[in-house]
Amino acid sequence: MNPQKVLRLSLLSLGLAIPAAASFAQDTSTPPPAAPAPDAPPADAPPPRRRGGYVLEDLTAKLNLTADQQKSVGDAIKAGRDNMRAIRGDDSLSDDDKRTKSRAAMAATKAQIRALLTPDQQAIFDKLPARGGPPPAPPADGAPPANPPPSN
DSSP states (O other), rough: OOHHHHHHHHHHHHHHHHHHHHHHHHOOOOOOOOOOTTSOTTTOOOOOOOOOSSHHHHHHHHHTTTTTHHHHHHHHHHHHHHHHHHHHHHTTOOOOHHHHHHHHHEEEEEEHHHSSSOHHHHHHHHHSTTTSOOOOOTTOOOOOOOOOOOOO
16 A cells, blocks of 8 residues: 555544544533522522521420510510610720620520510520520530530
8 A cells, every 4th residue: 555545544544533532531521500409599699697696486486486475575586686786886885895785685685585485485495595506515525515605
């Protein structure tokens, strides 16, 4: 066979082999994003904030509040939040004073809510975490936690 023909056939077969090999190569492009769950927040939504304090819907579910109790407890929660906003917004207070007043306001809100409950509800309420999250788990060895939560 003619050397030129061999060269042409080699180049032709090489030209056909490269695209074929590329089609078998692993796809390195990023996969399309998974469809969000129907109840998921939009992708551009800010991350959810952990709520501090009491949430009426949570207390209603956990304590089985009556309609009258829901109104009274809701009013106490709103007053407590308004008080906390006022404390945070008071630029005349030092950080230590804000912290002290905030703790007192939280304790007052807790006492107001507790006073609106029946004795059975109070027993459940007293076991609930005050700041919206679960209480810290005790260490396995039974020792007190290294950083106990502030008492209300």
